[in-house]
Each structure stands twice: as structure tokens, then as C-alpha cells.
Amino acid sequence: MLWIFAAIIILALFSIITYNRLIAKRNAVANAWAGIDTQLQRRYDLIPNLVETVKGYMEHEKTVLENVTKARTAFMNAGNVKEQAEAENMMAGALKTLFAVSENYPDLKASQNFMMLQEELAGTENKISYSRQRYNNSVMDYNTALQVFPNNIFANMFNFKPADSFAVESEEARKAVRVQF
Structure with a gap:
């Protein structure tokens, strides 16, 4: 009888430890x-300043500026990790294009504000990259913990769900931007 009581106590302790982990x-x-959200928000707060700085120089590239604005709006309206990742991918492409097009405007490139x-956006991009890696490592660690035995039993019992990684979704987003005139 004592060993049954001890087994129940050990199982309860194991359950508590697993649940807490x-x-x-x-x-x-x-x-x-x-961390990602903070860096993305910082980037999106810088975007209106960038657009205003660039507007006067880039009269012919309105679609480039519109794409940047659309991507910012998509981020602000995103409700979950997947939607924010999609908006982030859209913004990354729009910013690549914007900076590639800016190469054709020497006055813009020389502008102190630009x-x-x-420079601030480049630093923020580095922080976003680091934050993405940290997030994806945390997701991998969490999802692995959900899948290994005997954690998977407790994870199912307590209704733990896997998390989504923050990844580049499309082949288009992985390609370098080409600008031709």
C-alpha cells in the first residue's frame, strides 16, 4: 500500500515539474x-520619417513608396504571428526596393536625414534578425519539449499547442531585389 502512495506522489511531482517546464x-x-515585436514596431515607427525624407526626391517611384506604406499598414493590422511574419516579409522586400532605387538619386543619398x-534602419534590421533567431530557437525548444516522451502525454493532457516559427514564406521574398530602368 505504501508503494502505491509513493508512486502517486512521484507521478504527481513529475506532472507538476513537467507542467511548469x-x-x-x-x-x-x-x-x-x-522582442521581435518591439524591433518591428521600432522599424515601423521609422518608416513615416523615411517616406517623408524620400518623397521629395523620388517623384517617379510612387509605387515604391506606396508598397512601403502598404506593408506598414499590414503590420499594424496584423493580429497574429503568421500575419505579422507576412507583413514583415512584405516590408523587407519594399525596403530592399526603396534602398536599391535610392542609389539612383545622389542628392538623396547625400541627405543627412536619409x-x-x-543607418537606424540597418541597426534595427540587425536587431530584428537577432530577435527572429532567438524566437525561432525558443519555438524549436518549446515544440521539441511538447513532442518528446513523456512530455507529449502531459502536453496533450494540458492542451499545450505548438508555436509557429517566424520564417520567410515565399521564394520571392528570398530573392535579391533587382531594379532596372
């Missing part, structure tokens, strides 16, 4: 996403 990993994923914004 899964909660900690899920919270690490949420924290890592918050150079400063470009």
Missing part, C-alpha cells in the same frame, strides 16, 4: 516574440 518554455516563446534613417 512547459509553461516556462511557452513563456520564453512569448518573450522572444515580444543617411541617419538608413
Whole structure:
């Protein structure tokens, strides 16, 4: 009878430890996403300044500026990780195009405001890249914890769901931007 009681206690302790470990990993994923979200928000806060700086120089490339604005709007309206990742991919492509087109405007490239914004965006892009990697590592760690035995039993029992990675979805987003005139 004592060994049954001991087995129940051990099983209860194991359940509590496993549950707490899964909660900690899920919270690490949420924290890592918050890091991405902060950097993306910083980038999207810089965009209106960049657009205003560039507007006067790029009269003929209105579609480039419109794409940047559309991507910013898509990010602001995104409701989940997948939608934010899609908006992020759209913005990355729009910014690549914007900076590629800016090469054709020597006055713009020499503008102190443009150079400063470009530098701030480059630093933010590096932080976004780091935050993405951290988030994806947290997602991998969390999802692995959900799948290994015996955690998978407890994960199903407590209704833990896998998290989505933040990845480039399309082949188009992976390609370098080509601008031809």
C-alpha cells in the first residue's frame, strides 16, 4: 500500500515539474516574440520619417513608396504571428526596393536625414534578425519539449499547442531585389 502512495506522489511531482517546464518554455516563446515585436514596431515607427525624407526626391517611384506604406499598414493590422511574419516579409522586400532605387538619386543619398534613417534602419534590421533567431530557437525548444516522451502525454493532457516559427514564406521574398530602368 505504501508503494502505491509513493508512486502517486512521484507521478504527481513529475506532472507538476513537467507542467511548469512547459509553461516556462511557452513563456520564453512569448518573450522572444515580444522582442521581435518591439524591433518591428521600432522599424515601423521609422518608416513615416523615411517616406517623408524620400518623397521629395523620388517623384517617379510612387509605387515604391506606396508598397512601403502598404506593408506598414499590414503590420499594424496584423493580429497574429503568421500575419505579422507576412507583413514583415512584405516590408523587407519594399525596403530592399526603396534602398536599391535610392542609389539612383545622389542628392538623396547625400541627405543627412536619409543617411541617419538608413543607418537606424540597418541597426534595427540587425536587431530584428537577432530577435527572429532567438524566437525561432525558443519555438524549436518549446515544440521539441511538447513532442518528446513523456512530455507529449502531459502536453496533450494540458492542451499545450505548438508555436509557429517566424520564417520567410515565399521564394520571392528570398530573392535579391533587382531594379532596372
